[in-house]
Amino acid sequence: MSERHPIIAITGSSGAGTSTVTRTFQNIFRREGVTAAIIEGDSLHRYDRAEMKRRQAEAEQQGNKHFSHFGADNNLFGELEALFKGYAETGQGRARKYLHNAEEAAPYGQEPGTFTPWEPLPDSTDMLFYEGLHGAVVTPEHNIAQWADLLIGVVPVVNLEWIQKLWRDKHQRGYSTEAVTDTILRRMPDYVNYIVPQFAHTHVNFQRVPVVDTSNPFIARDIPSADESMVVIRFANPKGIDFQYLLNMVHDSWMSRANTIVVPGGKMELAMQLIFTPFVWRMMERQRRSPP
Numbered sequence: 297m298s299e300r301h302p303i304i305a306i307t308g309s310s311g312a313g314t315s316t317v318t319r320t321f322q323n324i325f326r327r328e329g330v331t332a333a334i335i336e337g338d339s340l341h342r343y344d345r346a347e348m349k350r351r352q353a354e355a356e357q358q359g360n361k362h363f364s365h366f367g368a369d370n371n372l373f374g375e376l377e378a379l380f381k382g383y384a385e386t387g388q389g390r391a392r393k394y395l396h397n398a399e400e401a402a403p404y405g406q407e408p409g410t411f412t413p414w415e416p417l418p419d420s421t422d423m424l425f426y427e428g429l430h431g432a433v434v435t436p437e438h439n440i441a442q443w444a445d446l447l448i449g450v451v452p453v454v455n456l457e458w459i460q461k462l463w464r465d466k467h468q469r470g471y472s473t474e475a476v477t478d479t480i481l482r483r484m485p486d487y488v489n490y491i492v493p494q495f496a497h498t499h500v501n502f503q504r505v506p507v508v509d510t511s512n513p514f515i516a517r518d519i520p521s522a523d524e525s526m527v528v529i530r531f532a533n534p535k536g537i538d539f540q541y542l543l544n545m546v547h548d549s550w551m552s553r554a555n556t557i558v559v560p561g562g563k564m565e566l567a568m569q570l571i572f573t574p575f576v577w578r579m580m581e582r583q584r585r586s587p588p
Contacts, residue, residue, distance in 0.1 A: 298384035299586040302579040303424045303443060305431030307498065308450035309491050310365075311461030317450055317502070318427045320568040324576055333421040335379070337428010338394040340372045341365060345409025366486035371430060373438045380443035383417070383424045390414045423579060432494035441497040446575055449498035456506050456520065458513040473514060500571065503528040504561060525561030528552070529571070537571075545570055
């Protein structure tokens with residue numbers, strides 16, 4: 297953790313909805329004049345798309361049915377920890393991009409599914425912002441979570457998470473239900489061992505809970521809307537959180553525990569703005585007061 301060079305990390309599974317949190321922070325950064333170095337978790341995968349497919353096929357031939365992007369073997373945990381540590385100490389580091397599609401790849405003259413070369417982070421950034429699968433990972437070899445000043449978990453209830461992944465992969469990426477189901481099953485051991493444990497280290501968790509029937513996510517025709525959901529917001533340490541202010545500002549919200557507030561799904565982004573803007577204020581104030 298660093299007063300001079302703070303780090304915010306958003307962590308959540310594929311299809312969890314971390315992009316909503318990222319969009320909220322982009323709005324906060326723009327409004328508050330904060331310059332952030334942005335790191336996408338996909339850029340810390342070990343293999344590009346073609347190599348990952350090849351190695352997955354090899355693993356299946358050898359009887360390994362659980363080869364996935366969620367596990368330690370297929371990610372650069374050491375490089376991610378070194379990035380967090382180095383940025384916290386010096387405000388410097390290096391990063392690359394993963395080019396998801398043709399639109400992202402075109403400016404670089406590369407194929408989709410490849411990485412750009414490693415490059416130094418921009419100079420004079422105010423903080424580092426990470427969004428991905430492993431921002432709060434702790435293993436016997438690596439402790440990435442210890443370097444972040446603010447860790448945020450995005451964790452829909454699991455059936456909703458599967459519905460979101462199914463809808464995205466079928467409608468935006470052209471996969472069949474069977475292919476997405478196979479991916480979910482293949483990832484399950486790494487999901488349990490590497491994704492779920494992170495939420496014991498996060499400072500704030502957002503869990504969207506649908507109030508419609510999601511008992512069979514594999515036949516759902518659409519994703520439950522925000523108005524068909526509630527969001528459970530849990531603070532690991534509620535000290536300093538003005539719950540009464542949040543209750544007054546977010547209509548129809550209530551406290552379910554001493555460290556937990558529940559808000560209507562349609563008010564999730566408002567709640568994030570109200571909660572995280574003061575966090576960013578405090579980070580910038582500590583940065584101004586810290587010696588160079």
